[in-house]
Amino acid sequence: MKKLNNKIAIITGGAKGIGLEVSRLFVQNGALVIYTDKNKKNGEKSLKEINKYGNAIFFQMDVSKELDWKSFLKFLKVQKFNKINILVNNAGIYLGKDILKVTSKDFTELISINLLGTFFGIKFITPHLKRAGEFSNSMSSIINLSSIAGLVGSRLDPLYSMSKGGITTFTKSMAIYYGNRKYPIRINQIHPGIIETDMGKQVEDSRIIQNPNMSKKQSYNEGIKQTPIGRLGSPNEIAQGILYLASNDSSFMTGSSLVVDGGLTAQ
Numbered sequence: 001m002k003k004l005n006n007k008i009a010i011i012t013g014g015a016k017g018i019g020l021e022v023s024r025l026f027v028q029n030g031a032l033v034i035y036t037d038k039n040k041k042n043g044e045k046s047l048k049e050i051n052k053y054g055n056a057i058f059f060q061m062d063v064s065k066e067l068d069w070k071s072f073l074k075f076l077k078v079q080k081f082n083k084i085n086i087l088v089n090n091a092g093i094y095l096g097k098d099i100l101k102v103t104s105k106d107f108t109e110l111i112s113i114n115l116l117g118t119f120f121g122i123k124f125i126t127p128h129l130k131r132a133g134e135f136s137n138s139m140s141s142i143i144n145l146s147s148i149a150g151l152v153g154s155r156l157d158p159l160y161s162m163s164k165g166g167i168t169t170f171t172k173s174m175a176i177y178y179g180n181r182k183y184p185i186r187i188n189q190i191h192p193g194i195i196e197t198d199m200g201k202q203v204e205d206s207r208i209i210q211n212p213n214m215s216k217k218q219s220y221n222e223g224i225k226q227t228p229i230g231r232l233g234s235p236n237e238i239a240q241g242i243l244y245l246a247s248n249d250s251s252f253m254t255g256s257s258l259v260v261d262g263g264l265t266a267q
């Protein structure tokens, strides 16, 4: 059974990795997906792939730029998308540098994408989610991409952990905000472990930068060694968790955290 029939979803950073897999799984489940990304080339390439399974639209924008959000809002208005049922704040970056080598420019970029971008998504799309919830018998749903680094300290990137820890408590606070105002919006988050995407490769590279005697293979194996289930995760395994949080299957969940990490934070 299709879990997202008649739903409209926005997914940020949907051109590759986890966001692309979420876009594909959502259209397969009957949603109309509007996915955004700052990378136009990847975004347009992915559109052909996603549209094999259903209906998707790509809009190029940078989540950290307020003017881009304003253009996106205009686009939604012109296209008559006044009601949005699901928002996935997925776009994010990882630094992976030794903290003593991080510049203020690196720091500002990280915070602008991971935190300001998530805040903008919520600020600008809340009215659309509220309208959709009011006109439907199910609540609208927001899913934020936190990380295991938003639950426990990161071995490799304390500032990434700072940004994802911010998302963790922001998500809980927003559940209270919507609840207090009786807005028909649920908001939850997912905490992926190490996932095989370009960002997953960046984690491997940063392990090598910080342990120069380590080979690529040793770095990959180290990620596996840290994961009790004995392998890294796939983008689809995260997308399935996000589908659960987006659909009515999770109708009594808000302010919650779904940890999908192969047991990494169980130790």
Ligand SMILES: NC(=O)c1ccc[n+]([C@@H]2O[C@H](COP(=O)([O-])OP(=O)(O)OC[C@H]3O[C@@H](n4cnc5c(N)ncnc54)[C@H](O)[C@@H]3O)[C@@H](O)[C@H]2O)c1
Pocket (backbone or CB within 6 Å): 012, 013, 014, 015, 016, 017, 018, 019, 036, 037, 038, 039, 042, 061, 062, 063, 064, 089, 090, 091, 092, 093, 094, 113, 117, 145, 146, 147, 148, 191, 192, 193, 194, 195, 196, 197, 198, 199, 200, 203
């Ligand atoms: N891969 C992992 O191991 C892992 C683990 C925990 C959490 N996460 C989180 O999951 C999310 C997706 O990660 P991924 O592994 O798919 O990453 P990825 O690097 O493979 O893909 C990220 C996508 O976001 C887009 N993006 C980056 N900055 C953007 C911006 N300013 N505006 C719009 N789009 C932008 C990129 O162009 C890219 O298409 C991120 O928030 C990440 O922090 C990933």
